[in-house]
Every structure is written in structure tokens, then in C-alpha cells.
Amino acid sequence: MSQVWDGPLEKIDDYRWRIPRSYKAGMRVDGIIYADEKLLKDIRHDKAADQVANVAFLPGIVKASFGMPDIHWGYGFAIGGVAAMDIEKGGVISPGGVGYDINCGVRLVRTDLFEKDVRPRLKELVTGLFHAVPSGVGSEGDIRVTAREEKEILVKGAGWAVAKGYGTEDDLEATEERGAMAGADPEKVSDRAYARGKQQSGTLGSGNHFLEVQAIDQLYDRDATDALGLAEGQVMVMIHSGSRGLGYQVCDDFLKTMNACLDKYHIHVPDRQLACAPVESPEGRDYLAAMRAAANYAWNNRQCMMHLTRQVFEKIFASSWQKLGMRLVYDVAHNIAKIETHRVKGEERRLCVHRKGATRAFGPGHPAVPEKYRQIGQPVIIPGDMGRNSYLLVGTQQAMDETFGSTCHGAGRLRSRHEAKRLVDFHALMKELEAKGIVVMASGHGTVVEEAPSAYKDVNDVVGVVHNAGIARRVCRMRPLGVVKG
Amino acid sequence: MKRYEFLKHTADVAVRVFGRSLKDLFGSAALAMFAVLLEKTKNRPGAALTEKEISVCGETSEDLLKAWLDELLFCYSVEHLVLVRIKSIEVAAQEMRAFVLFDAFNREYYAVRDEVKAVTYHELEVKKVRNRWQAHMIFDV
Numbered sequence: 001m002s003q004v005w006d007g008p009l010e011k012i013d014d015y016r017w018r019i020p021r022s023y024k025a026g027m028r029v030d031g032i033i034y035a036d037e038k039l040l041k042d043i044r045h046d047k048a049a050d051q052v053a054n055v056a057f058l059p060g061i062v063k064a065s066f067g068m069p070d071i072h073w074g075y076g077f078a079i080g081g082v083a084a085m086d087i088e089k090g091g092v093i094s095p096g097g098v099g100y101d102i103n104c105g106v107r108l109v110r111t112d113l114f115e116k117d118v119r120p121r122l123k124e125l126v127t128g129l130f131h132a133v134p135s136g137v138g139s140e141g142d143i144r145v146t147a148r149e150e151k152e153i154l155v156k157g158a159g160w161a162v163a164k165g166y167g168t169e170d171d172l173e174a175t176e177e178r179g180a181m182a183g184a185d186p187e188k189v190s191d192r193a194y195a196r197g198k199q200q201s202g203t204l205g206s207g208n209h210f211l212e213v214q215a216i217d218q219l220y221d222r223d224a225t226d227a228l229g230l231a232e233g234q235v236m237v238m239i240h241s242g243s244r245g246l247g248y249q250v251c252d253d254f255l256k257t258m259n260a261c262l263d264k265y266h267i268h269v270p271d272r273q274l275a276c277a278p279v280e281s282p283e284g285r286d287y288l289a290a291m292r293a294a295a296n297y298a299w300n301n302r303q304c305m306m307h308l309t310r311q312v313f314e315k316i317f318a319s320s321w322q323k324l325g326m327r328l329v330y331d332v333a334h335n336i337a338k339i340e341t342h343r344v345k346g347e348e349r350r351l352c353v354h355r356k357g358a359t360r361a362f363g364p365g366h367p368a369v370p371e372k373y374r375q376i377g378q379p380v381i382i383p384g385d386m387g388r389n390s391y392l393l394v395g396t397q398q399a400m401d402e403t404f405g406s407t408c409h410g411a412g413r414l415r416s417r418h419e420a421k422r423l424v425d426f427h428a429l430m431k432e433l434e435a436k437g438i439v440v441m442a443s444g445h446g447t448v449v450e451e452a453p454s455a456y457k458d459v460n461d462v463v464g465v466v467h468n469a470g471i472a473r474r475v476c477r478m479r480p481l482g483v484v485k486g
Numbered sequence: 487m488k489r490y491e492f493l494k495h496t497a498d499v500a501v502r503v504f505g506r507s508l509k510d511l512f513g514s515a516a517l518a519m520f521a522v523l524l525e526k527t528k529n530r531p532g533a534a535l536t537e538k539e540i541s542v543c544g545e546t547s548e549d550l551l552k553a554w555l556d557e558l559l560f561c562y563s564v565e566h567l568v569l570v571r572i573k574s575i576e577v578a579a580q581e582m583r584a585f586v587l588f589d590a591f592n593r594e595y596y597a598v599r600d601e602v603k604a605v606t607y608h609e610l611e612v613k614k615v616r617n618r619w620q621a622h623m624i625f626d627v
Contacts, residue, residue, distance in 0.1 A: 072496045074498075076607075100603040195564045207600065245564075248626075414496070416496055417499065419494065444599070450600075
């Protein structure tokens with residue numbers, strides 16, 4: 001969109017902006033966007049803010065429709081949105097509020113290796129990872145799964161892989177929901193979705209999905225880094241992927257279902273992509289059961305990819321992954337809906353929290369946070385673009401109080417893929433990355449160019465806003481050494 | 487006549503497609519989607535093509551267009567079939583039927599571009615502008 005969105009954005013403070021309910025008739029709550037002046041300019045350049053206002057139309061929404069600083073124009077919901085609906089008050093669930101890539105998420109693995117250990121073998125390592133983890137479009141995984149096992153995965157999630165020997169109990173302990181949401185029902189997943197997800201277990205996918213070898217380049221919170229066993233220069237692995245074809249199809253199936261029942265529930269939405277149904281309705285319950293199944297598929301997927309990654313490290317560094325200290329720090333979902341209890345106007349309410357391009361960021365002491373992190377808060381993993389940085393943060397009490405324990409999810413796109421393709425020269429970009437010591441391997445030139453750093457906002461700005469606003473706290477920053485793209 | 491053009495969109499692929507008739511428009515939309523998915527790098531003379539019948543229903547022209555593209559996307563993502571030619575196509579108010587020729591995907595002849603996750607309902611529109619048909623679609627990639 002070339003024109004600027006000129007709707008109302010009232011300044012609350014340096015990091016919070018309000019779209020008042022009065023902006024559009026039908027808004028049930030205000031919209032609130034977390035941004036500073038610099039990011040706000042980018043936000044005004046597409047329809048994201050308008051989408052934040054549209055989400056405020058949905059029945060049962062409480063507090064506000066939230067936009068994170070990495071927000072950008074999606075379909076229906078903006079990407080970078082948080083919305084919670086009160087279940088008892090007819091609150092709805094919307095497949096568009098989760099997105100096509102159900103449980104797209106990130107996991108971060110630590111190692112005992114330092115940059116100086118990895119640098120001499122970096123090319124070999126990236127090549128090894130590129131071949132071991134199938135990535136591109138239509139690629140099929142090395143981890144073969146039968147039809148019966150497929151259904152098991154949808155219930156057990158990452159626990160399936162662990163039972164197969166592709167990981168340990170500790171991995172599950174360090175995964176949101178322990179790698180499997182309860183209440184998943186494989187029978188609510190269509191044959192079409194099974195067909196699209198078949199043979200994709202352990203595959204990365206394309207687009208913005210990646211596997212990166214990174215080094216910690218800045219520490220912000222020594223207490224937290226000590227608790228996490230992290231130091232400057234230490235090598236980390238980050239995996240960003242989701243539920244592949246299975247999740248896309250579950251979303252598409254239920255958008256159809258919910259578009260067909262809008263009249264039945266007297267729901268008016270300003271955009272068909274916002275189709276929804278009450279959480280406590282047959283359609284809502286079925287979607288939730290299918291969504292959880294797809295989410296479990298994604299957790300298993302990331303667990304399998306971590307296993308393949310550990311194998312590559314074992315081969316190259318001639319040691320076991322345990323000896324290399326390759327423990328999972330944490331795994332977060334950033335496209336998901338969850339039933340959670342939060343305080344609204346001083347009262348505990350059961351809410352359906354949609355996080356679309358947003359990360360759960362529960363504060364210290366919350367029972368859903370693994371015991372080992374309960375003092376510091378839930379780890380939050382924020383991937384940036386391939387040329388700049390990524391972050392590890394922790395959740396805060398303020399996020400609990402303000403945003404249902406939610407924060408941003410990444411850098412956020414700035415330019416369209418086509419614009420990036422037009423503006424970025426593949427060879428020049430590769431040279432630029434090489435000069436920074438970054439090794440990139442991808443199945444095609446297209447994805448690399450589309451995902452060029454210049455297509456993204458600066459993740460440092462985005463993380464700066466959530467940190468300063470208090471809805472997450474910086475722990476440490478990484479910079480990429482090696483990148484594998486789909 | 488230009489059959490499709492890509493428009494600016496931050497995260498996804500927005501496209502406007504054109505047709506002399508509704509069935510011509512549906513053909514253009516299919517071509518546009520496959521242009522997002524892949525690119526032919528080499529000719530494949532004498533390839534054995536697969537013929538498939540595709541028939542779908544929908545309450546509105548928009549639903550029908552989405553249903554048609556959904557079928558093609560399914561053929562591509564599950565059976566790895568690449569659209570080569572539409573042999574025949576009929577589009578009525580609430581149903582459509584086509585016979586389509588597909589080639590089997592092969593990395594030697596095709597370079598993969600983007601993965602289309604879905605054809606979205608967001609800003610999906612089919613309309614007649616004077617004596618021509620136009621549609622606007624957003625693919626989630």
C-alpha cells in the first residue's frame with residue numbers, strides 16, 4: 001500500500017498508542033499498539049492498524065485489541081496481534097486469529113561451544129545442516145511416519161519424538177505446553193489436512209522459516225544468563241518452523257466452517273477472514289481440538305529437527321550432543337490460541353487468548369513456567385532477520401497485567417516479497433553477508449532475496465520497545481553465523 | 487491482454503487477474519497462482535501429462551474461485567502436479583468444472599518459488615468492469 005493509514009493513534013506514553021473505540025462503529029474495545037515514534041511510521045504504511053481496529057469488533061473481546069511493535073498487514077488479523085475473548089460472555093475463537101501456520105514457533109538450543117570452536121568448521125556445519133534438515137517447498141522428511149503414527153503425533157506432540165529416542169524428557173520440560181496441548185482430537189483433522197501434512201514431519205518449510213547457528217554477542221541480564229548457563233561468544237542454534245501443510249489446511253477448513261455459521265450466531269465481522277464462532281459452540285470446540293492437534297504436529301516437527309541438528313553437530317565435532325551441552329533452552333509458539341485465566345477488571349476470567357505473530361511471555365512465578373525458570377520468568381525467543389540479530393528475553397509481571405502475558409514475535413516485515421525481489425540483488429546480498437562472516441545455504445535464490453535484512457524492521461528497535469514498555473525483559477542478544485533457509 | 491499483475495502487500499502476495507469472461511478469469515487466476523509457486527526452467531518435450539477433472543461448488547463467484555484454486559493447490563502440494571494447460575472449463579453461477587492437464591513436478595524442469603499456504607478470503611473480490619472480468623486475491627505465502 002503506497003498511501004499512509006491516517007486513522008487516529010493517540011499517544012498514551014512513549015511506547016503505547018491508542019486507536020479509540022470511536023474510530024469505527026462496532027468496535028467493542030480500544031486498539032492499543034506498542035511502538036515508538038520510529039516504528040509507528042512503518043506501521044502507518046500498511047493496513048495493520050486498521051486490522052487492529054477490526055479485531056476489536058469480535059464478540060467477547062476484553063481490555064483491548066493489541067498490536068505489538070513488529071505488527072504488519074496480515075489477512076483478517078494483523079501479524080503481531082493479541083486478542084482475548086471472555087468465554088463465558090460468548091467470546092469467540094477465530095482461525096484467522098491464529099493464522100494458517102498453526103504453532104509456527106521458535107526453539108533455541110544452547111551449546112558449550114564458542115565461536116572460535118565453530119568458525120573453522122562453519123561451512124561444513126551449515127552444509128551438513130542444510131542436507132540433514134529437509135527444507136524447501138514440497139520437501140519430504142527423512143523421518144518416516146506411518147498413518148497410525150501420524151495420529152499419535154497429533155496427540156503426543158514432541159512426546160512422540162522423545163518416545164522414539166529423538167530427544168529427552170528435559171527437552172519436553174523446556175517446551176511450551178511440554179510439547180503437547182491437551183484436548184487435541186485427530187478425528188477433527190480432515191483427510192485433506194492429513195494428506196497435506198504427510199511426509200513433512202521433520203521438515204523446515206520455506207518462506208521465513210530457518211535454522212540458524214548463532215553466537216551470543218551481548219548480555220543484558222547477568223542473573224538470567226547465569227541461571228540459563230549462557231555467556232558471551234557461546235554458540236546457539238535457533239529453529240523457526242511450524243505445522244507445515246497440515247496446519248494450513250486445518251485453518252482453511254475451519255475458515256469455511258466458520259464463514260458458514262456467522263449468521264447462526266448473529267456475528268458480524270468486517271472482513272471474512274475474521275470468521276469466528278463462540279468458543280463454547282460445536283464449531284468452536286471442533287476448531288480448538290483440530291488446532292491443538294496441528295500445534296502438536298508442529299512441536300513434534302521442531303523436536304525432530306532439533307534431533308537432526310544434534311546429529312550433525314555430533315558428527316562434525318566428534319562428540320555426543322550431551323557432551324557438547326546441546327540442551328534446549330526453550331520452545332515457544334507464536335501463532336496459537338489458548339484457554340488461559342487472567343485478571344480482567346480485578347476478576348479472574350477464563351479467556352481464549354489469540355496470539356497471532358505474538359509470543360507468550362509469562363512472568364516469574366507463573367505455574368505454567370518450567371520450575372527451573374520460575375524465578376526469572378518464561379524464556380521468550382525473538383528471531384530477527386538473517387543479517388542482524390535475534391534475542392532471548394523473559395516474560396514479566398507487567399505483561400501479565402497488560403497483555404495477557406504476551407509480547408512481540410520477531411522483527412516484522414517492512415517490504416513485500418516482490419519489492420524485496422525487485423530491490424535486492426542476490427549476489428550483492430551474499431557478499432554483504434559474507435563480509436559479516438555469515439554463511440548462508442538455501443534451496444533457491446528467491447527465498448534469500450525475499451528474506452533480505454532490508455525487507456525487515458530492525459529487531460533491535462522492536463525488542464527495545466517491548467523491553468522499555470516492560471512487556472518482556474532483554475536477557476541476551478545473538479548474531480547469526482550460519483543460516484539454512486527453505 | 488495481460489492476464490495478471492502482482493500488487494504491493496507487506497507479508498503476502500496480492501494479485502489482480504483479468505479475463506474476457508468468467509471462465510477466462512478462472513484460467514488467469516490459476517496461471518497467477520502457479521507463477522507464485524514455481525517457474526519453468528527447461529522445456530520438457532514429450533512429457534506424459536496427467537489429465538484430471540476438477541469440479542467444485544460455491545455460493546458466490548468468490549467462493550467458487552477460491553474453491554477452484556484450493557483444488558489446484560491441493561493437486562500441487564499433495565500430488566506434486568503442475569498446471570500445464572486447461573483443456574476445457576465451464577463456470578456457472580454456483581458451480582464450475584474443468585479438465586486440466588498437469589505435468590509431474592521435477593526439479594530438473596521447474597524451480598520452486600514460494601510456498602502458497604492458502605488462498606485467503608481477505609479482500610477477495612470478483613467483479614465485472616465494463617465488459618471484462620477482474621479478481622483480486624491474496625495468497626498467504
